[in-house]
Amino acid sequence: MNIRILALICLGLLFSCKNTTTPPKKENAKQPNILFLAIDDLRPELGVYGSDIAITPNIDALAQDGLRFNNAYCQQAICSPSRASLMTGARPETIQVIENFTYFRDKNPDIVTIPQHFKNNGYEAVYTGKIYHGKYNDPELSWSREPVKMSKTDVKFGFKLPENIKMQKENSAAMVAKYGENALRNGLGKGPSYEFADFPDNAYEDGFNTDLAIATMKDMLQKNPEKPFFLGMGMKKPHLDWIAPKKYWDMYDEADIKLAAQDKAPNDGATMGLHASFELRARAGIPKKGDISPEQAIKLKHAYLACVSYVDAQIGRMLTALEDAGIKDNTIVILWSDHGWHLGDMGIWGKATNYEIATRVPLIIWTPDMAKETRGKSTDALVELVDMYPTLCDLADISKPNTLEGQSFAPLLSNPDQKWKTAVFSQFPTPALREWAANPLSKGMRETSFGPLIEEVEGRIKKQQGEKWDRDLFENRLMGYSMRTKNYRFIVWKDYTDATAEPIFVELYDHNKDPLETVNIAKDNPQLVAELMQQFNKGWKGNRAEISQTGA
Secondary structure, three states: OHHHHHHHHHHOOOOOOOOOOOOOOOOOOOOOEEEEEEEOOOOOOOHHHOOOOOOOHHHHHHHHOOEEEEEEEOOOOOHHHHHHHHHHOOOHHHHOOOOOOOOHHHHOOOOOOHHHHHHHOOOEEEEEEOOOOOOOOOOOOOOOOOOOOOOOOOOOOOOOOHHHHHHHHHHHHHHHHHHOOHHHHOOOOOOEOEEEEOOOHHHOHHHHHHHHHHHHHHHHHHHOOOOOEEEEEEEOOOOOOEEEEHHHHOOOOHHHOOOOOOOOOOEOOOOOOOOOOHHHHOOEOOOOOOOOOHHHHHHHHHHHHHHHHHHHHHHHHHHHHHHHOOOHHHEEEEEEEOOOOEEOHHHOEEOOOOOHHHHEEEEEEEOOOOOOOOOOEEEEEEEEHHHHHHHHHHHHOOOOOOOOOOOOOHHHHOOOOOOOOOOEEEEEEOHHHEOOOOOEOOHHHHHOOHHHHHHHHHHHHHHHHHHHOOHHHHHHHEEEEEEEOOOEEEEEEEEOOOOOOOOOEEEEEEOOOOOOOOEOOHHHOHHHHHHHHHHHHOOOHHHOOOOHHHOO
8 A cells, every 4th residue: 555655654764763773771770661552452453563454654663673572462352351460460360350340459459560560669650541441440559640630621532423422322321221330331332333533633532641641751751850660551442432533544445455364263163262243243333143244344444444543643652752752762662452353353353252363462562772683573482461561570670579470571582583482371251152341141131132143152052062051151160261382272161160170172273274263173183182282281380481581
């Protein structure tokens, strides 16, 4: 695309042009600042990750001057469990957060989070936007201050067009009247899936929060320039609803947008492993049953891409502000997404699966003292979001809490090609019979237009699982545990409440021959399944990189 090439030429050097050599370390320099850039629902749909259409010059430029991880994975492909896990450095079951409505602090009152640990080690810790999930932002312990106060006069986030505002208001009121306040929490009563109106960036939430992050950074530098900071800036897009300024929609030509190459469920895959696109179908104008038409699918992918470009622009503004403040040479920048997203891949829309498209995430790091030979490189090493906590501790030269369940990937910054982890792990409870927030199906979901769809999905599971079918098990206790090795994705379905429970189903995908995970080959490869099961049973501890420098 000409517009993408032009954008990359004009904007791509924004972050990289002023730092192509390794700066000398200053004696007695203060500890490095941390710029912690979080993005919601972003799969690696970025130019630097090989997308032939995504217009993302600012994130691309960051990667072209830093280190890009090609094989980074979340611990659970849903917002709260993923974020609670990476922020505490412990895995979903350890912290007992496997759905969106459990507050990690209620279950783990004494656990120390990343910003809390940096705060305890002399940092100013502050955030804007979405770092934790929703209201679970741990204000008492994780953060040392609030962002600066900025007027929100005339700023109303969400839909801008009167007809869409009216639609959502009426739909929400109807669901609340019938099912109570939790109807909205459970995702009912929605407006349209997307809207792109002619407003400035900061009239929308992510643009406003970027203004807030920049102003807060300046405030910290003015009030206490010698104190290092941990600044989290969280982008809520490209999470549904896809809402952003119209200029980002206009950046794309729908003739260039291609649909998912693999739009069917895996052959012989777990029928409980894929949901019915509940999160998208809750939106007005989306069919409650049956396929999304190709014409509508193009529009939906267009909307997703436009939000990705909107977020990229905000990242660019933040990085420019960092450079303009003169502190880039003492700031570590790490950019991540909480999970991926199916855009029609495997025939579904949304996150909330154990497959590659939902668990693989973009992860990019930039440090001032990164070796010149590493800048602009990528690594194929298997890493996890839970690894970010120990890595940042190593890079800032502070201790690591003994509760961490990740492994620092700091050694990869000097040698990206070294031998690393033999496997990484994700999990998700029965996607087919859980809501998109991973909580069990509510009465409202069963009684609305989703009812027949749920029955249809249930019927497929019963047909495949036969005598193994048990409603309580499949709805409340069944967990899919996914292990990703260099060559395979191996998924074990079992009762997570019983450590001795035997698997009820196994999936195996060969990424050398089948990177789109189209065929489950477990049944025809019993010896390989047995070998991978041995590796799986070693868990994350038994698959760490064997390197003493990491200290993990």
